[in-house]
Amino acid sequence: MISPFALNPMHTLSRRGFTALGLTVALAATALHLTATAQGALPPGPITMVVGWPAGGPSDNVARLTALRMSEALGQTIVVDNKGGAGGNIGTDAAARAKPDGSTIMLATATSHGLNSALYAKLNHDPIKDFAPVGMITTSPSVLLVPTNSPFRSVADLLKAAKAEPGKLNYGSGGVGSSQHLAGASFKRIAGVDITHIPFKGTAPAMTDLMAGRVDFVLTTGAMSFIHSGKLRPLAVAARQRLPALPEVPTFEEAGVKGFYTDSWYGLVAPAGTPRPALDKLNAALATALRNPEVQKQFLDQGSLPVQPMGVDEFWKFVVAQMPAAAEQVRISGAKAE
Template sequence: MITILHRYKRLGIALALGVSTLSAQAESVDSYPSESVTMIVGWTAGGPADGVGRMVAAEMGKHLGQAVVVDNKAGAGGNIGSVAAARAKPNGYTIMLATVASHGLNAALYDDIGYDPIKDFAPIGLVSASPSTMLVPLNSPFKTVQDYVDQAKANPGKLTYGSGGVGSSQHLAGASFKTRTGIDILHVPYKSTAPALTDVMAGRIDMIITTGAMAPIASGKVRPLAITSESRIAALPDVPTFDEAGVKGFYMKSWYGLVAPAGTPEPILLKLNEALTKALQNPELRQKFVDLGSVPAEPMSIDAYWDMVQNGMVEAAELVRISGAKAEK
């Protein structure tokens, strides 16, 4: 009898603890966020990803009632930041700016990226999408894509293209461009996009194919030759598509989104999705994206966003296969 009473007593304590835990979790979700939220960006300050992250973080903070602070963890094509985010506590206080690299290209480029893009993360929402632009120095002799291709064919291995690192979208774009045109050009990887753009503007690198091209174009130090989209964009109405420039079927859109560590409670994910949706409805923020040559996302559920990411991973793997690119060891 005493043993049975002890068992019931232990069961009662366990049930009480379970109810208490659930109550605490509910209270935690209801009060979220009660402190600042960290947004990990897997790229250095000053590059396209960092700029997008900071714009969105500032606006989301207004709707969350707490600051969203960008934490740059650059390296390995975004993998360092992704691993850090995947291992963070799933409590909503660490989120990450996901990209076509972290949740697409890298899994096909690297033998081991240290995380699973789907299993180790939970969806928040899409931020924006944008095509890449082929840029050459303003004093470059190349006025068209064909000028560059002709020179590359006449001088194999002599012309260069820069990127924000091995496995970056610029690396993949350049490698795909090589494959599609049958030219031999040298890849020059940098630690991030910003120094690569600096060297293009200074004429030390012959070309880069990148997002975030509007600022260097506006500086008057680079010349845009073509964009990787099916049609021209409003921000660059005079710049042809690669189709128009003679490189058929060269389409490549980079995207930015937000993710959280796997296991983050769904009510928190929905709060973050709501804050992101409200942020992207701000006309001033939307115009900033347009000015950058990007298309800000329309409202999207977390499930629809996750479907997009998973479908995009298949397309990214095919892009890597076609390009023949592989992360250097």
């Protein structure tokens, strides 16, 4: 289309001036459109972040830090709603049924969107069809923790005792199907020992019993505060390299247990049908939060490994691609929903 300005020889603007004016008008229009879209992408009022685990555990810690920083980026409050139980499935069911308008998001984990599909014969939700992606938050390897008064000073000490009296030692977890459960089951298989699993209703009560000496060990993430305060002793990290937060703690490879790694990832999802503009706005707020140096430091201090922000589609490709590996982890470990 020819501009009417080009047909008017009496117009005082030069071609260069017209081009600049046109660009300015176009940019202004685009800015107004983006502002209007962003403002209407999410409903007003607080956003609920469902967490399928009780308060005080590693998942809750990740959720609360993320909610706080995303709230700052959005200028809109995000409230954490803990709905623990059934290996995270109670919270996942509730999030799947929530109104898909951007007012509800959920902390997705390797358990809710991976392990549970293989652990449970029947779920009341489909982890892919009933959800829409928001983005990746972080990943975190497990750390084997024992009470500070434990006689075990190394993984070798623990394995020696386990082999001497099969079934006597026990490990705690946040419940059947939790990352702690699967980590313990895999550790037992790889190390070739018989150790009893004790499921709790969340990681926090498991940690309480561990500190009290009623549980021999727990394999978990997000326990740096217990370690640094001297309440628990770390024996090994289930990663390919030592954690920056625990440089003195060996990996399981270094401790003599070959091939034992865990990778507990955390992300955000929304109910299926949530409009794409809402997902994009939430994703942008998450990316802003993750780029904050203070947030990166906090995740490192928690024993997590910050990740590069992922777009909505990239994150969903990751979730879908890791599900077969999660199912294989369940199969190899021999873990079952009890």
